[in-house]
Amino acid sequence: MKTLFSRRNVLMSAAGVVVVGGVAFEASRVLRKRYAPSPYDDLLAKLDDRDGSAQIGEAVLAEIDDFDAKTAAAQLRTKLQQASLADIATADAAAERLVEAHGWVLPQTLGLLCALAAKAAA
Amino acid sequence: MSAFIDARTVPDGTVLEPDLAIVGGGPAGISIALALANTPLRVVLLESGDMSFDPATQALYSGNKTGVKYLGLEASRMRFLGGSTNIWGGWSRPMDKIDFEERSWMPHSGWPFGLEALQPHYARAQTLCEAGPWLYEQAEHWSQSEMPTVPLGAGGVATRWFQFSKMRGSLLPTHFGERYADDLKKVRNLTTYLHANVTRLGLAFNGGQIERLDVATLSGRHFALKPKAVILAAGAVEIARLLLASNDVAPAGVGNANDVVGRYFADHPIPRDIGTLILFDGKLAPYYLNTQTTHGAILRAGLFPSEGYRRSKAMLDSSITIESKTLLDALGKTTVATTAAALGVDAGKATAFTLGGGCEVTPDPDCRITLDSARDALGMPRVKLQMKLSDSDLAHFRATLKELGRQLLAARAGMIRLNMKERGQWLTGLDWGNHHMGTARAHVDPKKGVVDANLQVHGVANLFVAGSAVYPTYGAVNPTLSIVAMALRLADHVKGLLK
Numbered sequence: 001m002k003t004l005f006s007r008r009n010v011l012m013s014a015a016g017v018v019v020v021g022g023v024a025f026e027a028s029r030v031l032r033k034r035y036a037p038s039p040y041d042d043l044l045a046k047l048d049d050r051d052g053s054a055q056i057g058e059a060v061l062a063e064i065d066d067f068d069a070k071t072a073a074a075q076l077r078t079k080l081q082q083a084s085l086a087d088i089a090t091a092d093a094a095a096e097r098l099v100e101a102h103g104w105v106l107p108q109t110l111g112l113l114c115a116l117a118a119k120a121a122a
Numbered sequence: 123m124s125a126f127i128d129a130r131t132v133p134d135g136t137v138l139e140p141d142l143a144i145v146g147g148g149p150a151g152i153s154i155a156l157a158l159a160n161t162p163l164r165v166v167l168l169e170s171g172d173m174s175f176d177p178a179t180q181a182l183y184s185g186n187k188t189g190v191k192y193l194g195l196e197a198s199r200m201r202f203l204g205g206s207t208n209i210w211g212g213w214s215r216p217m218d219k220i221d222f223e224e225r226s227w228m229p230h231s232g233w234p235f236g237l238e239a240l241q242p243h244y245a246r247a248q249t250l251c252e253a254g255p256w257l258y259e260q261a262e263h264w265s266q267s268e269m270p271t272v273p274l275g276a277g278g279v280a281t282r283w284f285q286f287s288k289m290r291g292s293l294l295p296t297h298f299g300e301r302y303a304d305d306l307k308k309v310r311n312l313t314t315y316l317h318a319n320v321t322r323l324g325l326a327f328n329g330g331q332i333e334r335l336d337v338a339t340l341s342g343r344h345f346a347l348k349p350k351a352v353i354l355a356a357g358a359v360e361i362a363r364l365l366l367a368s369n370d371v372a373p374a375g376v377g378n379a380n381d382v383v384g385r386y387f388a389d390h391p392i393p394r395d396i397g398t399l400i401l402f403d404g405k406l407a408p409y410y411l412n413t414q415t416t417h418g419a420i421l422r423a424g425l426f427p428s429e430g431y432r433r434s435k436a437m438l439d440s441s442i443t444i445e446s447k448t449l450l451d452a453l454g455k456t457t458v459a460t461t462a463a464a465l466g467v468d469a470g471k472a473t474a475f476t477l478g479g480g481c482e483v484t485p486d487p488d489c490r491i492t493l494d495s496a497r498d499a500l501g502m503p504r505v506k507l508q509m510k511l512s513d514s515d516l517a518h519f520r521a522t523l524k525e526l527g528r529q530l531l532a533a534r535a536g537m538i539r540l541n542m543k544e545r546g547q548w549l550t551g552l553d554w555g556n557h558h559m560g561t562a563r564a565h566v567d568p569k570k571g572v573v574d575a576n577l578q579v580h581g582v583a584n585l586f587v588a589g590s591a592v593y594p595t596y597g598a599v600n601p602t603l604s605i606v607a608m609a610l611r612l613a614d615h616v617k618g619l620l621k
Binding site for chain 2: 046047048049052053055056059084085086089090092093094096098100101102103104105106107109110113114
């Protein structure tokens, strides 16, 4: 009686998995939304949803006069080299560093990242 | 046991001479009458209405109003035995120590007595309001064992508790007239007159005391009382009207030598859908959304600014309630997902809730009751209300909501959207608590208040005011429990005075 787990079948299955995986990986790479390069891409990589963040950022920018993207980016880089976004955002809330976006109360660091996403998308 | 007397059957020209006349059969008047039961004092309780609603009697309340949109003066109170407890919601909570203090950030603040003056009377007031055993913040221990309170980072807002009045069975809350009618009838030293409208406080010629009350009925009867002392317990609007309209001896009205009567009128603004609260894990204890019965009490949790926060941030009081689940728009969903991801928490079960609540207002002398030229069916001048609401007070409420949002973020538990910013947003759909306060405020200085620390009208030896008319500041909690506690304190004082 022939077994399903013959050497030939196992090798073919493994090859199949590799091929399907490779195609899926390449497809996601090709199909992934591409953004024009911006000076803040290293920072924006911290955000799960760059388009959504840009929408939030538009609302943040409406609340901040004279937003200086370069200065904000520099400050954010320094901060994010020292701790995770989660820890910094939590510390922002604890220290009353907040911004508003359409009434949503956000940790300042997140708000500024979103503002940079909006600038990058502009 | 003495039945109530229908004032329409009292012969014209009758003069009654009790020790004490209580004008108004609402929670304050009824509480005082019960507190003075079985004392040597002969007490008369005068109630304008009957045992139930009557349109003609209720129409005596109508008046004009200008300024910020406000409820009709007829609709926001009830003119029959039990007064406005006939329409209250039963929400009960004592005032805080800070409510009585002079606060640098609040003009005209400072009571002539502190919380300690009311504390001995709150337990009895709680019983009269039938609000169950005194739990309030002790409910926190129970809640933690069942289902935890909303997790909040360190800060100014905390979960605190309302208790609810319950008359019997499923009847909620206690209507003082219906509930205590039989008790009042059993008081041997009390006579209660229904359909009895006081139309004039007769000052002695020297202005130093009340020597006569004129009473009229809608059927045209007139009689009088010559009591040793009088307690006005008719609600903040009617008390101002009576004091101002009784101007035959003192042209500005009784107790109004310094033009304070009728001023500083206030109510608690109740704006709707003031914010959206998100809990990332979607878990909210049911006692935030609805009343829960436990340990013999009906409870509901709210979110309140702490006394420490109010002091350190120079904030007004407020109360925030979580009202119902709601849905988010696309930007809201994105904002919640993005924020949760940034905080490193899962928002897969995030749930949104609408927020409601009420807030304290700053005493304003120009928010006031005056007399109109129009007259009611008894010939009394009708009232005019100039209603105001300051942007600054609303900004305080918004700042406290923002503090709640900050604490949710700090706990990585949730977040908040502030739905109100511009004045027009606040005023759209604005409701009011129907908590009429001020108009005969308490203050040690006669130039700043109508009554003193004993709630005696300055300069009028035998005239007292009960109820929230005497509030110099207003806090943010529903006033009935404190009205009753203050009424019981006043009853003790008058008992000592007249014995």
